[in-house]
Amino acid sequence: MSRTTLPIDAILPDLLAILASDTRVVLEAPPGAGKTTRVPLALLDVQWLGGRKILMLEPRRIAARAAAEFMAAQRGERVGETVGYRIRFESKVSAATRIEVVTEGILTRMIQDDPELTGVGAILFDEFHERHLHGDLGAALALDVQANLRPDLRLVIMSATLDGERIARWFEAPQLVSAGRSFPVRIAHPSARAGEAWPERGWPFHLRRAIELALAENDGDVLVFLPGKREIERARAALSSLSPDAVGGEGRVKGRAFGGNPASQPAAAPPPHPSPLPQAALGGEGVNIVPLHGELSLADQHAALAPAAPGTRRVVLATNVAESSLTLPGVRAVVDLGLAREPRFDPNSGFTRLDTVNIALASADQRAGRAGRLGPGACYRLWPQSRRLEAERTPEIAQVELSQLALELAAWGSDALRWLDAPPSGAFAQARDLLRRLGALDADGRISPLGRRMLALGAHPRLAAAVLRAPAGQQALACELAALIEARNPLRGEAGRNDDFRTRANALHAWRSRERSAVRDLGADVGALAAIAQAADAWRRRSGSDGDRRSGFSRDASSSQPVRSGSIAAEAAPTTRSMLAVGDVLIHAFPDRIAKQDPNNPRRYQLSNGRGARLLDESALIGEPWLVVVDLRYDERDSLILAAAPFDADLLERDFPQRFARERVVRWNRDTRAVDAFEERRFDAIVLERRAVPARPEDAVPALLAAVRDLGLDALPWSDHARELRMRVEALRGWCPELGLPDFSDAALLASLEDWLAPYLANKRRLDALQPAELSDALAARLDFALRRALDEQAPIAIKVPSGLDRRIAYAPDAPPVLAVKLQELFGLADTPRIANGRVPLTLHLLSPGGRPIQVTQDLKSFWERTYPEVRKELKGRYPKHPWPDDPWTATPTHRAKPRR
Template structure:
């Protein structure tokens, strides 16, 4: 942490903090970077009466920060880590019976609460750097609030952060807020323009970073802290700095470093030397790097996001938030005035706050924890999205981690004890015990970046990756090169696989190597894999991680597959898996119709019967056949959406109606036999419904009719297997049955089919959607009529299409009086010459209306 034992800014508010926790059980502490909250607050609580000799848990979101915090507090107490101050992180623990302050990472806290809900021996939990909003941090806080509310009302809970919405957090936490001053100096913000080809993600971006580092070293004394998104980027920039000078130390800083390398990055520079620390966002908060006077920030971070293509939460590189940018820049102002060089355009606008992980990651791990806890009715700052949580529970049911009632199953409890994601936990826990080490190798490859490069990287047979990993284990360099793998990537995956083996108690590798021998050369074989052979071993492991991605080949198209989740998938034209009848898909590219398979492996379909029996269903199925335009009935046996067996059976009357209704929903209302009368009825009802809503007429729009098919159409489809068996008269009757007697009378009065005009003839009114009703009538038939006819109780004037004796329109109007007065004289002149046998009186007001020509001799 800090190497200066002098007073910290947070010391000024420690007495206020102690009084607040003596009077209440919850508190929100806002303290900017450098205030000292991480290492000064926990020791300040040890003498409190309410603590009664119990432990203080300090929750740190990152392992490197947890270890560093414990080491600093132990050093300030003149002790070694593991005495009064200790830590517990994944795969590492330094605690003892004497430990009073225990620094833990987020997953460790969740396990502690699940294993001992009363938190025996714990008096307080401090949630440090809460603004990072990790999933386990949010879950840990929600669980701790539940424990406090129901089991431990004396438990103290403190949320601490450098950058958070204190008012919102305090409202959620129902707690007072205390703010501390920070220790910082002015920081000059600069946006140096990138040269051609040097902006992220162009090829030359590492040289652009180097150029700005050189500027930072020249413009200020002290060390330079460079923020980069991940280890790969750190190594690329590090390679460009090799010739910067003998007096410069270039040090990486990320969570996967060995302990000695972490200490080197956190220690001050030796006399006469300067340092450039290349860090991920682990250096953004909690950690203080001595000597830093300049920050170079690429503006990127690798954050977890759910990847629907792989089914996992992956680390995705994206822009940081404004809060993160400000916190990073503040690192340059700890010792004195500093500079922060931001490698993005000043015009770019960043999101104000970091998006909580709970809103953007896959939630199966959270759903499993909640099932183990027994409820999800917790007090959340941001509740898990309902859709994502439901999707996660469906996955857990497929994996066997939850039962049909969403209660945790024995396998789910074993997954939690293993501490792995549910998918990978299911793969290793359900693997054959004689092949446990092999299963660990397979899952290590699943969670790693593809180690194959170039053309080999496009090989969609996942078994090639397994063969490459085993060749690396056997130190067969020629074989590694032959399959096109990257040795460094494989070495890292071997380490990850060994960690899996230790976790699962499967340290040996003999079975894995033996299995590798069996699968070598498979990708080059053109023959489909034989079910149950050793060559299905990879898929037999993967099928337990991806039961929703089990895929059966389409009988009509060998490149197409139906997935158990109901989606379709297809192989690339050059697929190494062509001809395989069964696959389990590990990675794919989601597309609107059939997703493209990126990685898969064949498996033994007998595992469906053995390990997924509860997902097998035998049922009668009825469907609409587009080709025959009739209803077909089947008896079928299926695994989720994959049909395993099917045979045709006679259609029962009660079966057909739902299928016919489904066909109408699919094809639309135009698939029905509409008569002119039925169409006109719909138009009249919808028009009058809009003009006179008080009549309460039903909605005859397409959307409303489709939504209510079961009510009005279903009774008229009984006994039918085809839509064309429905007669037009029956359809009209079905529609008319929705209108009662009073409504029908009002309809005929207010929106009549026709209107008697002055000539004594009935002329039809044309109704249309979103247009006024039209009355087309010969001009002479309206002689003597002064005003435009109206319907709907006088509310709606008809649009008159005035026709010549030959039926051609001569005028369109809604103002008949104005037509007679102004337009008729001109129309009369024109039509009198064209139709001399028809009457064209000078005074249309008193003329006799007629639909005939003049009598002979007149």
């Protein structure tokens, strides 16, 4: 079959030559170069492959299917013959298939199930620059397989934009670079009018004006980049000549569903694909609006990837699936909102969620390049030109929840893999702790039988645990709840603030039972419930419980919970309430968020992970003794519970016996400033029983040391002598480091409490039982005889002055030592006294006979020569009974007045 020449064709011979002798290569080629569809076909008949399969990892399902279909068409075959694909819930392969395009989770499962990759000769990692978590994991696993089991396995990293040199160093492979085929692209930043800026509601009309401009200034089709399906539907509404008042939030069209609050109504059904854009809206041209995202049907995907019909133009509204994975024919202009949905860990829910974020500069350049495939093009960027974008996309491994990765590595048996970017240690440790709570790992960190079943389910470990651990008869309910947790809240408007998760379950039950009035009363979105029900059915198929097509919600009134009068739930409750079974299932997904009511505050709860949480003031859950928290908003003190459900607390001992403990607890009581001892029975951090017991001496000392660390060293009874000792030691450490004096700083003393303070706390149960003299002794004990002698000699407490008296030296942190002395006591002394082996001069505070400072100096000789005559004139009349000799060098020093005759 004839084919068009593509830029990648020029380097295919070099690629084949490298792989004939080397097992790894990094191939960098811009979008449109042809790497995705040319490279697998070029490798199909090479000698080293020996008739084995080629696996190509494609991050997105729509791109995987399109690549397989295109390669099959190039061979004049149907998909599933030589070229096939495997994606989630769909597979087209046969015994004859030798090129399999797979998505990321599929590749991981294939390697885990058969580490030797029997029958596979090469793995290609396409679009590696997107840095998806499973892409990084797949590459690390493949390198481990190649190093230990399959040295003949060929590995190829392919990407449109990446730091090729860094990738090549990590991959220990040669780097090939292919030229692209592009024309100049003009970049414009059309400014938004008032009220049109993102994320305000007016942004679709800024977008519409930019699309009209792109159609007017360019030939061919316009490709529009939007972050997700919701924005695509909102943009379609704006392009269909709807007035601003007709477009609601989240892409819904107001006033199209049954009555009630417009904000809580379901999305209107989108128009058929593609839909004609009204000619009056865009200058009289025949233009079709074509959406492109991963949730389209197969027919709609084919329509989006096909050329425009003769005499028409297209406006393709796409997510970043069109950024580099797919080639769209006929595009001459790009309109870019500058946003994308990317996964971010959400600590409130405990899951990784898709957030709308600014794209990176590399993505912006790739998007703009789509306009330069056929000829000179234009890109209209709908963000201020002054905005600075990050250079590269942040790897998912650095910003998502890692429990799935930790479970995969536990199954693999090692996390010592060769990573391009290693998992962050803190996030990885948290993920392993969660897996232990879920029962996926044993106490030694090895994967458990339940963990292997969770891994086979291919879902987030929280949800997999809930579905797999659901008791007999509750599997269908668990699937419904898993779908509800994954989805956005189906309740709208004021009902969306209801924190009782059972209300969402009731809404889904009412929708399945066709109780439309109940759905309406609950303020639920019918479209959202339909999507959740579809996801729940997929969960049933995945878990093997799809034989039961009934709803998972029982109508046994004896199991239902009472509805509190006046609550949101009471105002909108259907004829029956969701049962306690909702919480009974959810405890297996959120064992770290099991919460017990505070006996002294009915709105406050203690979580099993040690944190506190509180209910909303208008909560529908007030009075529930036990809750499992599904969603919360983290706060420094007590987090706010946004969604939870009650459960039967008796299930904890049955389902989580290993989380219970009975132990002795000793702690410092801030109020009494003493050590308390208790015997506690706990579920994780939740105290179930507590009784006071006597504190043993060996228990008290650690608690007292913990109190000092908590309160700081100022909590100790410092005497002036002890404080002075610390300052002398710290000063001399700085002046004479060769002496090797110990560190007496706050940080050092706090870090070594067990060494110097603990022996002096023996048999004490209160900090105030420690005497100041004991604290001084504890410090002094850190100095042996030689160090004490050196300290007294080089940083003395006092120094003898010419008058024959000892005068104290004042030491202070980060300041020179000070000697305050009456001027007459220094008569005859020419030089300033020094300490620390003569390295440090004392700062002299020269005092009048009345004890007031008259001069501060470190140069006594200069004072006698220059300043003393002036001082003598000034003070002789004020203090006539004291000596003021003309020559201070030869005068007798004294601390007294002149003797009487």
